[in-house]
Amino acid sequence: MSATSGIGVSQDLSAHFSTAVESKDIRFIKVSIDNELLVHDLSVPVQGTLAEDLAKLQDPDIIGDDVPAYILVRLDEPPTQWLVIDYVPEGTKIRSKMLYAASRGSLTRSLGSSVFTDSIFATSKEDLTAEAYAAHRRHVTAPQPLSTREQEIANARAAEREAGAHSYRPKVNPVGHGVGLKWTDQVEDAIKALGQGEDSGLALLNIDVPTETLTLVSVTSASVEDLSSALPTSEPSYAFFAWSHSHSSSPRRDIIFIYSCPSTSPIKHRMLYSTSAYPIYMVAKTLLPPDTVAARRIETSDPKEITEDYLKIELKLTSDNSVPNASEALDGGEKKPFAKPKGPNRRR
Template sequence: MQSGISVSSELQDAFNAFASDSSIFCLPVTITAESLTPLSPIGFSSPGAFYPSLSQLSSVLQPKTPIYLLFRRPEAGSSSLIALTYIPSNAPVRAKTLFASTRATLVRELGSEKFASTVFATEEEEVVGAEAWRERDDEKNGSSKSRSQREELMGEKERELEAVRRAEEEARNGTPSRDIGIGGTFARNGGIGGLTSSMQCKMPVDEDAKTALESLQQGDLVQLAIDIPKETFILAAKESGIEPNSVQSHISPSSPRYTFYHYPDSDVVIFVYTCPSGSSIKERMLYASSRMHALNLAQDQGLKVSKKVRDHVVGRCLIDPVLTLSVQIEASSSDEITGERLQEEVSPPQDDGLRKGFARPRRPGR
């Protein structure tokens, strides 16, 4: 999905100046009036000092406001540029979708060959933290040795959580990618408890679950769970006449679930994957690895899954005339699945909030 937003002439000029001026550390970019526009460039705190300059970025990072940051990395070569997309996890859904769907346009129109890499971040520490950048460098350089050394320093619990994080990240993106935040690219054969991080588990499905998905009507909510000992998809609940504001009350607050909700008075089916933070390691691994199979199962029962284009949190599909699984949501808590959020996913507000942008930060030293 493309947003229709393009690079402004102002940004093109600013980028040309940035690319040719080695004293500029970062060029922030935002979306204003449906165009990609530059903010004030940020110079190095001292000549060529990448890591010491990172702390300056706090001045342009706002808790709920996405932004693009174009970096210069002198350590990696005088012409090495990096494009970072920062989309806070608590940013408004419309802003997330807009910035996520425009990030490829930004790099392509400025010249993808000019960027050594692209990065996606959802937390401020992933942008301003030196350790986060060092870990990215290790992963980008294919340093399996450095990864092994880090894992040797981890306890068993930490290694398990790292494996879960990688599996969940792959579940969001479909396949491993260099562009997954701090972790970077990960080995396809790493895993725990016999589960690999690259695996998409395909398991038996209870007939009741198939029947419930096949007969999904407007206002219906079907919830699937995994019988962990049997490793089988089962029907956890099927309810009718559910209003959007009450969906969250029907989702388990303590166990992972795959929820399919047919939004009333529409052809939209919303897929919600919830995985509470208190879930066990095995639950998190199994549900993350089986997410795509849950979607394939829905497709087999007549819920047509169209082309999917995801951002970090929300994946959208094109809507066909037939009943289509057109919205995907991921959440760590059922409390996040509010009626307002569901409505915003089905019918994004056509407001001008992003067009106003935000105040340009002052140039360092002024």
């Protein structure tokens, strides 16, 4: 069962993939989501090189122009390694986009993450050609030039090493995600899809602490009544909640950033989540329509207190007062005081 979307891998798909791995005569396996399961759709045998076989994906009987799917691709060298293509055409419905974004991790984990050594996100069949794949490989293998900001960081770190500086400095992620956190593609896709929707919905995130990576836990169509039970009570988490409501002068849909950190969480986790919360909020603002993002962030140590009445109070909602959004107020706005984690007791 998937930890992100509730979508699991069917036994039939597992069997087809295991057979393909052993036989080495299957080039493509098409996977679809059907009845809340990842299922085997069809298989295409190896007939030439990968570049030659990619032409088969232009066949509408194999890949439709507007039907999302995952495509598992056996590589030429070594043939034990696979590429996963997340094919989600531009015209795909928002719910399907969110479902495919949230289920990709479950697919690769269930079939064996170690065999999948590359991935491609495709939005049209033009992204599935031999030329597009060659361009992708050139991009992946090309040395990445440092940006001005990255060069400044490299120079600063070199200067610190030369000077023997050992003082603490906050981590900086050159790509802009803040406090050194890496973001998975699933996180960005889920946040973007949330911004494009029309109904209430919840994207739940957490940090993989050993790798300091922001990951997607789940995407659900949670209502405000479901919110308190949807947030973990034993570990920190972040959530972006899209709330369709009528608590303003006119019905509207606001996306609210929630940071939950139970007081029983380990001190290291609490400090990492605390320092990462604001940068995550700021990056998410660049991924979402500006007039939908609530400027006031919600922070709590008890997820059970996140009720409709609580949100109305925290967001200062009245019948004639709309939620201030990120383009109408100072970034971050006022927020409930949130106690910083205490450090360990000093030994005497």
